[in-house]
Amino acid sequence: MRLFNLAFGTGRGRRVAAALALLLVAGGAGCRPASDAGPGAPLFAVTIPPLGAFLRPIVAGRAEVVVLLPAGASEHTYEVKPNDARAAARAVALVYVDESLDGWASRLDARARLRLADFLSPDSLRHYEGSGAFDPHVWLDPAVMRAALLRTIAALSKLDPAGAEIYRRNGEAFSIELTRLDEELAQQLAPLRGRAVVQFHPSLFYFLERYGIRTAGVIENIAGQDPSPKQIKMLADLVRAEKVEVIVTEPQLSDAPVRALAEAAGVRIAHMDPLGGVPGRETYAELLRYNADALLKAFP
Numbered sequence: 001m002r003l004f005n006l007a008f009g010t011g012r013g014r015r016v017a018a019a020l021a022l023l024l025v026a027g028g029a030g031c032r033p034a035s036d037a038g039p040g041a042p043l044f045a046v047t048i049p050p051l052g053a054f055l056r057p058i059v060a061g062r063a064e065v066v067v068l069l070p071a072g073a074s075e076h077t078y079e080v081k082p083n084d085a086r087a088a089a090r091a092v093a094l095v096y097v098d099e100s101l102d103g104w105a106s107r108l109d110a111r112a113r114l115r116l117a118d119f120l121s122p123d124s125l126r127h128y129e130g131s132g133a134f135d136p137h138v139w140l141d142p143a144v145m146r147a148a149l150l151r152t153i154a155a156l157s158k159l160d161p162a163g164a165e166i167y168r169r170n171g172e173a174f175s176i177e178l179t180r181l182d183e184e185l186a187q188q189l190a191p192l193r194g195r196a197v198v199q200f201h202p203s204l205f206y207f208l209e210r211y212g213i214r215t216a217g218v219i220e221n222i223a224g225q226d227p228s229p230k231q232i233k234m235l236a237d238l239v240r241a242e243k244v245e246v247i248v249t250e251p252q253l254s255d256a257p258v259r260a261l262a263e264a265a266g267v268r269i270a271h272m273d274p275l276g277g278v279p280g281r282e283t284y285a286e287l288l289r290y291n292a293d294a295l296l297k298a299f300p
Contacts, residue, residue: 042160045091047102048075049277050139051116053284055095057174058153062163066091068105071277074252075102084108092159101136112159119151120144126205137274140207142185142288146178181285185292186211192299196244198235200258203274204248207291216242219257226257232264239265246270246298270298 042063046052052067059065068084069075085108088094094110096102098117105113117125117136124144126135138144153171157164193212199205202218209215217238219227227235238244239261248270249258255269262269272294276287 043091045088045094047096047105049275051095058167058170060170062166078104080104080107098136114155119148121147137203137206141210142178142182146175149175188292196242198244198247200249216244232260235261236264248272250274268298270294
């Protein structure tokens with residue numbers, strides 16, 4: 001403690017103290033701010049890591065991005081923390097996907113809110129079968145996100161007019177990157193077109209459907225509601241009837257039901273990740289490439 005008191009008494013020490021205070025607020029909220037934004041840069045808060053991965057290339061060189069959801073946590077069951085409120089209050093805007101996914105963002109005060117679902121074209125959206133409810137896991141389809149770029153850039157520019165030209169230029173470059181990524185993944189996953197998986201949680205439809213991989217069933221339709229032994233048996237029968245070769249699990253939720261079903265049905269497990277935010281899955285391209293590799297390794 002004495003060392004801190006001595007250091008903070010100098011001009012350099014005060015600057016270090018201010019930087020540490022900012023990092024404590026940011027780090028407590030699970031953020032990873034953009035590294036190339038200068039002093040006094042605008043701040044955008046986002047609810048989940050893939051939103052950060054989408055926003056950072058657009059605002060690079062102009063603004064910082066803070067991610068509220070810690071790596072490894074589920075976006076469906078997360079409880080907001082005091083540091084989240086502080087980060088959201090500091091931000092130019094709080095960016096979230098949709099009330100059905102990260103509705104906990106509504107409990108945070110923010111100067112402005114940007115809902116990603118508002119930037120999407122209606123014909124690019126899918127809905128859960130039988131319910132008509134909007135499937136909010138849109139970020140896993142690079143074509144859907146590329147289509148959202150123009151409206152996203154327009155919204156950011158309205159909130160931060162001084163950054164409009166940077167956002168426009170960055171957006172054009174990111175659009176090209178998304179196109180190339182989509183083409184790369186389509187070629188990579190072409191051998192799996194028409195083959196079937198069972199998803200643990202209905203979070204990967206956009207990715208799977210984009211590349212022609214069929215979902216034969218879902219183990220856990222609502223996060224946290226594990227299937228009963230009877231349901232596991234019914235799913236095992238479905239797996240055999242539909243010639244499913246792979247069951248998909250995700251790191252944010254318990255994999256016990258997946259392991260039980262895989263053992264009962266005699267199939268492999270693909271460890272996919274809808275959220276990322278950890279080393280090797282931090283950028284948008286890293287996250288999607290990770291999931292493509294996970295599928296290719298799992299299929300016999």
